[in-house]
Amino acid sequence: MNHFEADTIAAIATAGGAGGIAIVRVSGGEAEAILKHMFIPAVKREYFESHRLMYGRAVDEGGETLDEVMAVLMRAPSTYTREDVAEIHCHGGSASANAVLGRALALGARMAAPGEFTRRAFMNGRIDLSRAEAVMQLISANSQAAARASLRQLEGGVSGFVRQVSDRLKDVLALLEASTDFPEEVEEEATAREVAEALGKIAGEIRRRSDRRSARLLREGASIVLAGRPNVGKSSLMNALLNQERAIVTSIPGTTRDVLTERISIGGVLAEISDTAGQRDTQDPIERIGVDRAKRAVERADVVLIVLDAASEMDPADAELVKAADERAIICLNKSDLPPVLTAQQLQTLTEAKIMGISAQAGTGLDALIDELRRRIAVGEENNGQLTARRHIELAQSAANSLDSAVGAIEAGMPLDTAAIDIREALSNLSEITGENATEAVIDRVFEQFCVGK
Ligand SMILES: Nc1nc2c(ncn2[C@@H]2O[C@H](COP(=O)(O)OP(=O)(O)OP(=O)(O)O)[C@@H](O)[C@H]2O)c(=O)[nH]1
Ligand SMILES: [Mg+2]
Known part of the structure; x- marks a missing residue:
């Protein structure tokens, strides 16, 4: 691809909001001239050495100081866009960077369109389209x-x-x-x-x-949903996995009403973990909405943690969840610190899903559960280069x-x-x-x- 003729563009390259520094970037044939008009180095020099950071002042047309800055001129072709690029590092916050950008525009630069710097890198043959997209990702x-x-x-x-x-x-x-x-x-x-x-x-x-699933996991993270009848310890397990008292835990069945979502990182993969309302038939209209939301969250999940209470008999709501367990499910037999009533052996006759004994309260079995989660949501090495x-x-x-x-x-x-x-x-x-x-x-x-x- 040939170097293509283009005007000089400018934009603030750093994110908005408060911060230590903000960078104004200028790219194109006029970058050097624009920089020389608006930047006065503390150590006077006629020639701006390429790729060398200089300390000085950004000034307006009357020579008044806009900000105390660091500036660098990078001559083509060893630059991001393969054009001449100037960067002016201002104090953070928008006021100073906007004043400096305004000055660059007044000196003849045009405001850059979204992605235009990277587009120029592509047009000038420095990167191909898939690399440009990688920058954005x-x-x-x-x-x-x-x-x-x-x-x-x-x-x-x-x-x-x-x-x-x-x-x-x-x-x-x-x-x-x-x-x-x-x-x-x-x-x-x-x-x-x-x-x-x-x-x-x-x-x-x-x-x-x-593979679409691996791609989505990498892009958006995995979703892990806790499901189970009321009072089995879903919120307790959520808190234990997050290592913080996020969800309200009480001995009153029906404590959680809404879907509560938090982010955690498991083996470098981002996961969203959601606590849900205990699933049961209920007359309470608010709780019923919560139960519906819980069901929808389960449908969309990558991993479903079906929580059962090991210290009590299975009830019909448990049985329904166990019956519906598919390959996404892990059955967590919680409250294993109490004398056992419901056992893994009993469950094995009902489901093929993986069964793990845990105690959200005592913290037992959680490491093994996290390992299992890591395996489930990992994007395997064979997907290296996914x-x-x-x-x-x-x-x-x-x-x-x-x-x-x-x-x-x-x-x-x-x-x-x-x-x-x-x-x-x-x-x-x-x-x-x-x-x-x-x-x-x-x-x-x-x-x-x-x-x-x-
Ligand atoms: N002994 C014991 N008690 C537990 C364990 N996990 C939770 N509990 C207790 O079980 C009760 C219910 O816990 P929650 O975490 O609120 O249960 P939940 O499934 O979120 O209940 P809902 O929000 O009503 O659906 C609380 O009194 C917890 O202290 C456990 O591993 N062992
Ligand atoms: Mg709860």
Whole structure:
């Protein structure tokens, strides 16, 4: 891609609100001239050395001090945008940064659109589209795991994967073309088998990398919901897992009325844990709403902790929950500090779900429970390099589907060039991930989601 002619843009690059420093960023051909007009270094100098931080004053057109600042001029091409970039580090809060930005605009810069700095990095060929999206994801990452995944993309994980898979598909395509161009020299049936096998393998790899569940876990975190009849100790367990007295605990059944959600980090994956109202038939209209909300929370959960009271007989509400337990469920047999009435052996005859004995009050069994939760919501190492952006996943899945249909065509004994069409389709989807053949509209949509100043 060529360096493209553009005007000079400016924006506040740091988040709004109070803070130690705020940074005004200017990028484009006029960045140096603008900086020299509005910044007076404490140590007088004619020439601004590139990439060197200078202390001084930002001044208005009359030479009055706007703020005491640090400034740096970074000459192209070793900059974020590959254009000349100036950054002025002002005192935090919006007043000073706004005054400095206002001055840069008065000197001829234009206010940057959302994501425009990163868009320029893309247009100037410094990063591909998937890396630009990684920048955005990193900014909004809300857990260590999400940040790590974004960083891997930023380091080119997605681009590398796309390149590697595309190269292999091109090899397969070459093989197909040889067999259709010189049918007399190629063993058609052996080629077909070889191609189908290679395509199936590639499709599988693409699918593993574009697993929707792992992507959602990385992006949004997992949701863990506590469910159970009243008074079994759901709120006590919530507090024990959070290590704080968050939910109200009493011996009165029906204490919790609403869904109460808190965030915790389990093995670097962000999780939202929700305490819910005890599930029972009730005449109390408020409690009934709470029970409905509890049921809906359970439907959406990644993991459901079904809490039972080990010190009392199972009642019909317990039985219903145990019967409904699916692969997301962990049955927590709580109050194991009391003399046992309901046992794990009894439950095993009713459900396949994992059963764990715990005491929310005494704290026993909680480490094992947390380990189990960690295993359930972990995004496995085999998903190292997992695509996390929705756009990438959609494109990767379409590519995998095209490859499946190529395999289908070959297995149905159709001519090999039918498969070639599907492979080209898959290649086109893959190249859209890195933006090689992304349309202006796709590019616009990607950068629209950025914040101003990035
Ligand atoms: N002995 C013992 N008592 C417990 C344990 N966990 C909770 N309790 C007691 O059980 C009672 C109910 O606890 P909660 O945590 O409020 O129960 P809940 O399931 O949230 O109840 P609702 O909000 O009414 O649905 C309280 O008196 C707790 O102290 C436990 O592990 N052992
Ligand atoms: Mg409760």
